[in-house]
Amino acid sequence: MTDVARVRPWVAGGMAVAVIAVVVGFGYDILTDLRGGGRSPLHVSDVEGVWIAAEDDGARLVVRGDGSAELTREAQADLCGGAPRPEPRAIPATWNFGDSDDPRLMNLEVRDPDSADPCCFDLTVDGSGARARVSGVSVGAGSISAFVRGDAPV
Incomplete structure (x- = not known):
């Protein structure tokens, strides 16, 4: 196995973790905004x-x-x-x-x-x-x- 073949899964895994973190972060922001920024609306x-x-x-x-x-x-x-x-x-x-x-x-x-x-x-x-x-x-x-x-x- 060459060095490139060994590095490729680590790079792909690191990129997958970064993409998942970004998606979860944006999802949390969107849900928080939909719920009023975490603060209950006035009545x-x-x-x-x-x-x-x-x-x-x-x-x-x-x-x-x-x-x-x-x-x-x-x-x-x-x-x-x-x-x-x-x-x-x-x-x-x-x-x-x-x-x-x-x-x-x-x-x-x-x-x-x-x-x-x-x-x-x-x-x-x-x-x-x-x-x-x-x-x-x-x-x-x-x-x-x-x-x-x-x-x-x-």
């Missing part, structure tokens, strides 16, 4: 309720199961910029769930009646459903970075 019950700003208990966000929401004027001023409104009424907003790439994300859009431009931001809810991190603030870049779940009824 209405995970987000519905009162959320209180972690940094300022006067700033609140009320999320309803029908896709509507309200921000207190403190939250609106911090997240969307500008001075707080003088009237005490809450500012209406709408929300929806994020896409399959980030199954724990919810997008909020605040439509201020005094402004033509919407204010949009995202909340990424943690696995426990008790805390949500603010990201993607389009206008305000305020000091609120997170909301915690409150006990008050909607």
Whole structure:
């Protein structure tokens, strides 16, 4: 048996092991993406309720199961910029769930009646459903970075 004949099975075996490892790795990534990146997707019950700003208990966000929401004027001023409104009424907003790439994300859009431009931001809810991190603030870049779940009824 020549040296080439002895080396050929070892090279073929090594290449087969490498191909199998690549196929298994891609298969795992595909399955993980299909299951939401290993994180369970949000449901209405995970987000519905009162959320209180972690940094300022006067700033609140009320999320309803029908896709509507309200921000207190403190939250609106911090997240969307500008001075707080003088009237005490809450500012209406709408929300929806994020896409399959980030199954724990919810997008909020605040439509201020005094402004033509919407204010949009995202909340990424943690696995426990008790805390949500603010990201993607389009206008305000305020000091609120997170909301915690409150006990008050909607």
